[in-house]
Every structure is written in structure tokens, then in C-alpha cells.
Amino acid sequence: MRHFTSVYDLPNLPEAIKSALELKSNPYGFQHLGKNKTMVLIFFNSSLRTRLSTQKAAMNLGMNTMVLNVNQDGWRMESELGVVMDGDKPEHLREAIPVIGRYCDIIGVRAFANLEDKQDDYTEKILNQFIDFAGVPVVSMEAATRHPLQSFADLITIEEHKTKPSPKVVLTWAPHPKALPQAVPNSFVEWMRQTNYELVVTHPKGYELDPQFMGDVNVEYDQDKAFEGADFIYAKNWSSYTDYGEILSKDRAWTVTPQKMAVTNNAKFMHCLPVRRNMIVSDEVLDSSASIVVDEAENRVYSAQTILKMILEG
Ligand code: SN0
Numbered sequence: 466m467r468h469f470t471s472v473y474d475l476p477n478l479p480e481a482i483k484s485a486l487e488l489k490s491n492p493y494g495f496q497h498l499g500k501n502k503t504m505v506l507i508f509f510n511s512s513l514r515t516r517l518s519t520q521k522a523a524m525n526l527g528m529n530t531m532v533l534n535v536n537q538d539g540w541r542m543e544s545e546l547g548v549v550m551d552g553d554k555p556e557h558l559r560e561a562i563p564v565i566g567r568y569c570d571i572i573g574v575r576a577f578a579n580l581e582d583k584q585d586d587y588t589e590k591i592l593n594q595f596i597d598f599a600g601v602p603v604v605s606m607e608a609a610t611r612h613p614l615q616s617f618a619d620l621i622t623i624e625e626h627k628t629k630p631s632p633k634v635v636l637t638w639a640p641h642p643k644a645l646p647q648a649v650p651n652s653f654v655e656w657m658r659q660t661n662y663e664l665v666v667t668h669p670k671g672y673e674l675d676p677q678f679m680g681d682v683n684v685e686y687d688q689d690k691a692f693e694g695a696d697f698i699y700a701k702n703w704s705s706y707t708d709y710g711e712i713l714s715k716d717r718a719w720t721v722t723p724q725k726m727a728v729t730n731n732a733k734f735m736h737c738l739p740v741r742r743n744m745i746v747s748d749e750v751l752d753s754s755a756s757i758v759v760d761e762a763e764n765r766v767y768s769a770q771t772i773l774k775m776i777l778e779g
Pocket residue numbers: 643645646648649737738739741
């Protein structure tokens with residue numbers, strides 16, 4: 466594996482899960498792999514878990530890390546090719562990316578969807594420039610359309626908590642005050658489709674995800690019905706894909722509450738975090754023993770470490 470941007474970059478998913486669980490029980494066994502190697506983490510957007518867990522993963526493997534918050538600490542970056550750079554962006558990605566590549570062995574990059582131009586976002590304009598110009602392996606730390614390190618951690622977490630071989634997993638839309646990208650739900654569906662779990666997606670009309678990610682996954686527009694007998698509830702807000710980037714609903718009837726959880730099979734509650742309390746999920750659910758959001762966040766270390774280990778070995 467050279468770059469990691471989606472589940473399709475993994476040669477073997479069950480092997481990757483096994484490797485992640487082994488690293489979790491023996492995190493420091495491969496420090497020789499990262500000796501004298503450097504990872505640079507580039508953030509175009511905010512981060513807490515991704516920043517810390519990816520650095521921790523790299524350090525567990527003996528690597529050094531450097532972090533740059535573009536647009537805050539660095540020069541503002543132009544990403545359009547062929548433009549006259551007479552505005553407020555002094556540096557072009559076309560130079561910045563290969564320069565960063567000369568300073569390190571792996572680049573991690575976070576570049577969210579801008580939610581203005583569907584075409585720009587869904588062709589992964591920024592991530593692909595990194596892949597084209599970095600000269601070193603590139604790891605997505607959430608791009609415009611996918612968040613693969615998150616989905617991998619989600620899968621590891623379900624594997625640890627499941628009590629039957631093929632649990633019922635429900636991805637539910639939930640309300641939020643801001644327009645958010647589709648990256649987390651797209652990716653979650655993409656990874657779940659590689660398993661033998663029963664996957665159901667529930668959301669209000671108008672929030673249909675890109676068919677490229679959904680394939681033949683079952684959509685149940687009635688959230689209560691979707692929750693029946695579920696073993697895992699994965700909540701997430703996203704903005705509309707068809708009405709691109711629009712907020713069509715802030716209906717708090719979709720907030721995950723104890724009443725909704727009552728029809729599940731004692732389901733565990735999951736969210737990638739950060740989570741808006743009493744918008745996405747009520748305090749009672751998030752503070753209950755059903756919530757495994759912190760376990761999920763912990764597993765971000767081992768999803769990242771598995772990927773970095775594979776790249777270093779490659
Ligand atoms: C991001 C998203 O893609 O939805 C990152 C999730 C890992 N989430 C947010 O930007 C939340 C921001 C907010 O205002 O709640």
C-alpha cells in the first residue's frame with residue numbers, strides 16, 4: 466500500500482482488523498520501522514482526535530511528527546491551477562506539496578469538503594493534488610468525500626463490542642445547526658458494506674447519500690422502524706448531497722433519545738465526535754453505559770497505526 470484514502474487501498478480488510486487488534490495489545494513492538502522517519506500532518510481544518518491519535522500512532526511506531534495548520538500558521542494556499550495569484554493567497558499547493566514531501570516520509574492531510582462546488586469536492590481536488598505532487602505516501606485524515614481512518618476505527622470498535630457474528634448496524638442522520646460534509650457517512654457505509662453486518666441507513670427525505678457509496682444499501686425513512694432490534698446506532702449529521710451542501714431539516718424529532726434507544730436490542734451508541742449534545746443525541750444516551758464514543762476515539766490510534774505500519778513496511 467502506498468497511499469491510504471479509502472477502504473479499497475487495503476489489500477485485505479480482515480487482516481487489517483487483526484493487525485489493529487494486535488497493535489492495540491502490543492503498541493510498541495515495531496519501533497524499528499519508524500526510526501529516523503518523519504510524518505508531516507497538514508490540517509486545512511480543525512481537529513482534536515485525528516491530530517492527537519495520528520501523532521500517537523506515528524510515535525508508537527518510532528516516527529517523528531511535525532504538524533502544520535494551513536491558513537492559520539502557514540501561508541494561505543491557492544489550489545486552482547492557471548490563476549493569476551493577485552489575491553490573498555501567497556502560496557500555491559503546486560509548490561507547497563512537493564516542498565512538504567522533501568521534509569518527510571509520509572504526509573497526512575485533512576481537507577474537508579467546502580460544500581460549495583459538488584464537482585470540486587467529489588473529485589477530491591485537494592487530496593489528489595497531494596497524491597500527484599507529494600512524492601511520498603499520502604494518508605487521508607478526512608478528505609472531501611471520505612474519512613477512512615474514522616471508519617476503520619468504527620469497524621474495530623464494532624468488532625470489539627459485537628455479541629453476534631452479523632450485528633444490525635444503523636446509520637442515522639441527526640440534526641445539527643451547521644452544514645456538515647458527507648465524508649463520515651459516505652465512508653461509514655463504504656466500510657460497512659465490506660462486512661457481513663446488516664446495515665440500515667435512516668434519514669429524512671432529501672438526505673440521500675451519493676449512490677456511489679450507497680450501492681444497494683437499504684434506506685428506511687422511518688427512524689423508529691430502522692432502530693428496531695439494532696445492535697449499534699451510529700449517529701451523524703450531514704448536509705444534503707442532492708441539494709448540495711444545504712440544510713433541509715433541523716428537526717429534533719431525529720435526536721437520539723432513550724425512548725428511541727428503547728426499541729433497539731440494547732444497542733451501543735456511536736458517533737465520531739465532536740458531538741453536539743441534545744442536538745445529535747441526548748445527554749442521557751451519551752452519558753449512559755450504551756455509549757462507546759470514547760472507545761471509538763481510542764481506536765483511532767490503532768486504525769492509524771495499522772495504516773502507517775503497512776506503509777512503512779511497503
Ligand atoms: C466534521 C464532519 O465531517 O462532520 C468532522 C467529523 C470528524 N465535523 C464537524 O465539522 C463538526 C463541527 C461542528 O460545528 O459541530
